[in-house]
Amino acid sequence: MEKLQNFIDGVYRAPIGGTYIDNFEPATGQVYSLIPDSDERDVELAVEAAEKAFPIWSKMTTEERSKILVRLSEGIERRMDEFVQAESRDNGKPVSLAAHVDIPRSVSNFHFFATAITHFSSESHYMEGEGINYTLRKPIGIVGCISPWNLPLYLFSWKIAPALAAGNCVIAKPSEVTPYTAYLLGKVAEEAGMPAGVLNILHGLGHKVGDAIVKHKRIKAISFTGGTKTGEYLARTAAPMFKKLSLELGGKNPVIIFADCDFADMLSTTIRSSFSNQGQICLCGSRIFIERAIYDKFKKAFVEKVDRMVVSNPTDPNSRMGALVSLPHLEKVLSYVELAKEEGGTVLTGGVKVQLEAPYNEGYYMRPTVIEGLAFDCRTNQEEIFGPVVTITPFDSEEEALMMANSTEYGLQTTLWTSDLKRAHRVADQAQSGIVWINSWMVRDLRTPFGGMKSSGVGREGGLEALRFFTEPKNVFIKY
Numbered sequence: 001m002e003k004l005q006n007f008i009d010g011v012y013r014a015p016i017g018g019t020y021i022d023n024f025e026p027a028t029g030q031v032y033s034l035i036p037d038s039d040e041r042d043v044e045l046a047v048e049a050a051e052k053a054f055p056i057w058s059k060m061t062t063e064e065r066s067k068i069l070v071r072l073s074e075g076i077e078r079r080m081d082e083f084v085q086a087e088s089r090d091n092g093k094p095v096s097l098a099a100h101v102d103i104p105r106s107v108s109n110f111h112f113f114a115t116a117i118t119h120f121s122s123e124s125h126y127m128e129g130e131g132i133n134y135t136l137r138k139p140i141g142i143v144g145c146i147s148p149w150n151l152p153l154y155l156f157s158w159k160i161a162p163a164l165a166a167g168n169c170v171i172a173k174p175s176e177v178t179p180y181t182a183y184l185l186g187k188v189a190e191e192a193g194m195p196a197g198v199l200n201i202l203h204g205l206g207h208k209v210g211d212a213i214v215k216h217k218r219i220k221a222i223s224f225t226g227g228t229k230t231g232e233y234l235a236r237t238a239a240p241m242f243k244k245l246s247l248e249l250g251g252k253n254p255v256i257i258f259a260d261c262d263f264a265d266m267l268s269t270t271i272r273s274s275f276s277n278q279g280q281i282c283l284c285g286s287r288i289f290i291e292r293a294i295y296d297k298f299k300k301a302f303v304e305k306v307d308r309m310v311v312s313n314p315t316d317p318n319s320r321m322g323a324l325v326s327l328p329h330l331e332k333v334l335s336y337v338e339l340a341k342e343e344g345g346t347v348l349t350g351g352v353k354v355q356l357e358a359p360y361n362e363g364y365y366m367r368p369t370v371i372e373g374l375a376f377d378c379r380t381n382q383e384e385i386f387g388p389v390v391t392i393t394p395f396d397s398e399e400e401a402l403m404m405a406n407s408t409e410y411g412l413q414t415t416l417w418t419s420d421l422k423r424a425h426r427v428a429d430q431a432q433s434g435i436v437w438i439n440s441w442m443v444r445d446l447r448t449p450f451g452g453m454k455s456s457g458v459g460r461e462g463g464l465e466a467l468r469f470f471t472e473p474k475n476v477f478i479k480y
């Protein structure tokens, strides 16, 4: 059985404690590799390596750092197929999705920040008759990057790339549920000429090695993407140490569909925004609000389309709906279907496990699910499910749609379908979310601020926001 290793100080190493955790393949339900069960001793080793590397990396010219990161991006691109297969196997996502979204976007993340840093500048503020302020932006030092399992390399690289570009040394931890592509990244970094100790990748459990990263005094900032409860714990732990924190957390995103929308475009995009990656994208829309005039038409057309969706083994190139990430997660999602029924909902389609033929008969599959008849404020409509389950609810006015859309504790993303320009601007303005997509979904421009409000997070990633987060501003005033 393959044993993954940590990547510390430019070399792959076994965890100091010598113990490992099982890594399951969601498509088959079988253990297929072992993950280091790292602890605070591995973190200490990584921090020492990063401290040694920091003067070298932070003093390199921006162009030199940029070139290394461009090479890293190209290194992933060259091994595209290896990364695609690994991501699909580790996560259960269709290879087509890993090939079109996850890995190409990871390549773009490194390329984008490798070049963005060469355009990054700081401010100066002129005071008439007095003098001038200028702001220096220096790397923070050693930073921690902790990422989730749903878009493994995509979200891992989304943090690491700006952190490195800004001149920091990184202690990174991928999810223990999907460690494989992060494991492969060490080799690519080495081939790209990244100095030893600049990027350290540790594997293991959140409450063990993750916690040790968050608590380590010499790690000065934490960029975290994951669940809201974990984010809350991280904030409680890191805040008394005055660490810089960026938190990208859960969501319960609304889709608001007005009768005047382009129905065909809306319908096919809503299938994607509901069920891409088995509904396990923080940006998926899980509460669909439909203007009453087209509610029945939408319901019939949507359910028909969902009924035709095929759940299949994710290695099949034609697969569009693969396995959920783990057995506990599948069980959690199914438990929400039961809750929805208890709360008075009607399952229009799905709601059940799927058993494929051997060797996929123990994989974690479920039918895409549509539920109607629930109150907007019931638990099913308020809590994050993070699976292939959506609810549909009619509305009678713009005010009512907004009230229901904004009613959760979350505020990550709102999708809006309408042909009325004024209404589009008005609703976007009032949506309580960090991101609004109008007549579209998951269109990403890496320069834009990315993140959520309310319990969906603190701070923003993307573009200059990320480079600002990973640098410490210092204002200097000089008198005339």
Ligand code: NAD
Pocket: 146, 147, 148, 149, 150, 151, 155, 173, 174, 175, 176, 204, 205, 206, 207, 208, 209, 210, 211, 212, 214, 225, 226, 227, 228, 230, 231, 233, 234, 248, 249, 250, 251, 281, 282, 384, 386, 412, 451, 452, 456, 457
């Ligand atoms: P999670 O919070 O369980 O884990 C995320 C990461 O944190 C993992 O690497 C985990 O090992 C680590 N971790 C767990 N406990 C920790 C602790 N005590 N100290 C330090 N690290 C710890 O989340 P998950 O189940 O992996 O991911 C799903 C969640 O992520 C969903 O809530 C989803 O909405 C959210 N998410 C948010 C975004 C966003 O951009 N806002 C993007 C993707 C996923």
